[in-house]
Amino acid sequence: MTEPIVPLRRPGRWVAAAVLAVLAAMAVSFVVTTPALRLDLVAGYLFERSIMRGLLLTVELTALAMLAGAVLGTGLAIMRLSDNPLLRWVAAAYVWLFRGTPILVQLLFWFFLGAVMPRISLGVPFGPEFFSTPVNVLITPFTAAILGLGLNEAAYMAEIVRAGIGSVDHGQREAAEALGMRPALVYRRVILPQAARVIVPPTANETISMLKLTSLVLVIGLPDLLTSAQLIYGRNFQQIPLLIVASLWYLVLTTLLTVAQSRLERRFGGRS
Template sequence: MTTDTATQTETGHADEPIVRLRHPGRWVAAAVLLVLAAMFVNFVVTSPQLRLDLVWGYLFEKSVMRGLVMTIELTAVAMAVGIVLGTILAVMRLSENPLLRGAASGYIGLFRGTPILVQLLFWFFLGTVLPQISLGIPFGPEAVTFSTNTLISPFAAAILGLGLNESAYMAEIVRAGITSVDKGQTEAAEALGMSPWINYRRVVLPQAARIIVPPAANDTISMLKLTSLCLVIGLPELTTTVQLIYGRNFQQIPLLIVASIWYLVLTTILTLLQTRLERRMARSSAAMPAKRFRLALGGR
């Protein structure tokens, strides 16, 4: 038996063509999706009720732009409050002090257990039960007194409602990231005489970031859309602004389309930034733990 014959015997019919599996279901699904997409485009283009001319006319209108800027500001400030306070709460929850753990757990349970809409209304109407906020010695003389309604403006109420609520969720995200770090890293840092604060800042948190970043980015996208709830306290963000406009001209759907377009634009930008950041974090997490630890110690 020759070598070619032996090879053909072992592998079967070597000259038989490879037959690819057919997937008729995919073609049917694709056809259905194309038909539905064509129907949607036809409806959008031919329906006079949608008033696409009105959509384009209000897309860059001044009040809409101001509402858009307000939405971006609310998202940025509320997420900053949530990240900073959430990190502190996460460290408290991991503390060996039972009082710190209990306080952090109570805070997280309170703000995660009540609806964010209720929290927004609570801060907005706080002045009805607490007309003044005073600073001074507890149970003693008051040094400074502020009007609650002046101190907690609609913007401040929105930041308190959104930021404090976000901090409760961010605390759990940061805690999960911190607990994912190998305990040997922190033990080695303690053996070198690093204080707990420096240990967290230069060893734990940089390594925990690869776990924290993806859900934190998702929370940022969610926060962008949650700012629309500020409608209930009259803050002129994007949703409130378009509602005020269609309250005058009764063109609800075209104005809601305007708001939806801007929300889609912003969420698309944030999604692209999230994808790029996650890729960068994935590349950095491929480094050896020992190398990351040496860098955390200042390059030693």
């Protein structure tokens, strides 16, 4: 007669659960019983008009910067895998430059570009100009933010896409080329769809990181979510309640992106 299976006792789990429960209760007690947090102000400013405008600008910056980064990063990844050494060198130099300098510096560089280049002109060298415009007219604070965030993101996306393309068996490309497909069609129809399983998860993480990186645009005067909160507490001196408002909206957006990431991973991973 077989002996009954006795589960192994794990008292450490119960101790850890008890400690976490106590810490959670202390956190809730602190939030509820601390008048300085001004939860009434948090609720009052959560849907305030300038906060909503800042929230929309944050979402817009995130979407446009990720779109620019994904498109340019894909091109850079293909260049790095090219048989042409010049293309490989240019792509590698781009990644080296934009990953090696702080994104805050890059934002400020594009914002102050007009100080060293008053005008942008197109034409024949040492000849007539066909187009000329002041840099400060062409590169507004919004444009500077997209350039700074998007060009920086392209360097990271290039490495992500390159890793995804490298995960596809080389025989897939050879088979497609044997069928007479052109290189561009091979990438679009064969390689990139298969590489998506490797590309999608880190790209979703990059999107979540980009959402929070948009808060850096406060240095160039764009009224994003965090800047809008700062402008309000600069008037009423309620720093903590307004920072809580901004944090709650960042948490909401991050949660939505995390849910979307999970669904994309299940789809591209072949899971239901």
